[in-house]
Amino acid sequence: MSAEIINGRELADELRERMKEDVEQLSEQGIVPNLTVIIVGEDPASLSYVRGKKRASHKIGIHSDLIELPETTSHQELLHLIQQLNSNDEVHGILVQLPLPAHINEDEVIETISPDKDVDGFHPISIGRMMAQKDTFLPCTPLGILTMLDEKNIDIEGKHAVVLGRSRIVGKPIGQMLLNRNATVTYCHSRTKDLADVLRQADILIVAIGKPAFITGEHVKKGAVVIDVGINRLEDGTLTGDVDFESASEQAAYITPVPKGVGPMTITMLLQNTIKAAKLKNQVTTRS
Numbered sequence: 001m002s003a004e005i006i007n008g009r010e011l012a013d014e015l016r017e018r019m020k021e022d023v024e025q026l027s028e029q030g031i032v033p034n035l036t037v038i039i040v041g042e043d044p045a046s047l048s049y050v051r052g053k054k055r056a057s058h059k060i061g062i063h064s065d066l067i068e069l070p071e072t073t074s075h076q077e078l079l080h081l082i083q084q085l086n087s088n089d090e091v092h093g094i095l096v097q098l099p100l101p102a103h104i105n106e107d108e109v110i111e112t113i114s115p116d117k118d119v120d121g122f123h124p125i126s127i128g129r130m131m132a133q134k135d136t137f138l139p140c141t142p143l144g145i146l147t148m149l150d151e152k153n154i155d156i157e158g159k160h161a162v163v164l165g166r167s168r169i170v171g172k173p174i175g176q177m178l179l180n181r182n183a184t185v186t187y188c189h190s191r192t193k194d195l196a197d198v199l200r201q202a203d204i205l206i207v208a209i210g211k212p213a214f215i216t217g218e219h220v221k222k223g224a225v226v227i228d229v230g231i232n233r234l235e236d237g238t239l240t241g242d243v244d245f246e247s248a249s250e251q252a253a254y255i256t257p258v259p260k261g262v263g264p265m266t267i268t269m270l271l272q273n274t275i276k277a278a279k280l281k282n283q284v285t286t287r288s
């Protein structure tokens with residue numbers, strides 16, 4: 001058996017076409033969704049991601065400002081900038097690219113972003129609302145994953161979802177969101193005993209640990225759904241996931257590739273959250 005590939009690139013393009021119409025309707029009402037992205041320092045990978053976000057925004061009519069700050073920016077300066085953006089009525093969404101330099105307290109930065117503009121869904125208020133199953137900004141990568149599963153009509157209810165990785169931006173929230181959809185969820189991480197045995201029980205396996213080819217076919221139950229969240233840049237420059245695609249796809253029923261899998265969906269959900277923020281601010285709805 002060879003798995004069906006879930007092409008995140010194609011799905012992302014389809015969704016963005018639909019969102020473009022949404023944005024057009026908003027601009028007819030004089031509302032241009034605005035996403036402001038802040039990056040501190042000059043990490044080349046981070047710069048390339050945020051430029052990608054800006055390009056993707058413009059393509060569908062979202063206004064996006066990129067604020068590039070030097071590595072030496074102080075914690076207070078960054079908080080001050082965020083406070084200014086919070087009170088700027090034209091700004092609907094604020095994203096501070098992570099990771100931040102070591103001298104800046106990431107938690108405080110996230111907590112300074114207004115929950116109404118928290119398009120990343122990282123603010124403790126957004127997380128609390130997610131846990132309480134209230135309407136909120138859901139974090140982009142997990143939301144992109146759920147959107148892929150739904151698009152393929154993959155049942156979540158009652159399934160055993162195993163999440164490998166417990167980061168704030170992917171592992172923890174995707175587990176909670178799958179639980180909210182009535183999956184049985186197991187979290188695994190670096191201290192998990194008998195890891196391979198646990199992984200082999202997964203109907204839905206979410207891999208987000210940042211280790212190239214960590215998961216192979218021997219960890220994948222026949223017919224499982226494998227979601228590869230890894231973004232690893234190899235020395236020769238190629239981008240690869242956390243899953244050995246060849247061997248895993250012999251076992252899986254569905255699998256996401258890297259690139260062209262979860263990554264493009266993440267950016268699409270950021271655009272979706274920005275549109276949501278613009279609608280909330282103006283208390284409007286559109287046809288779709």
Ligand SMILES: Nc1nc(=O)c2c([nH]1)NC[C@@H]1CN(c3ccc(C(=O)N[C@@H](CCC(=O)O)C(=O)O)cc3)C=[N+]21
Pocket residue numbers: 048049095096097098099120140231239258259260261262263264265266267
């Ligand atoms: N506040 C914050 N929010 C984030 O959402 C956030 C962040 N910080 N820091 C870094 C990570 C990483 N991330 C990616 C998004 C899209 C691709 C993506 O589109 N990747 C393409 C390939 C792009 C390429 O070739 O470099 C793909 O997988 O096909 C990758 C990585 C968002 N992050």
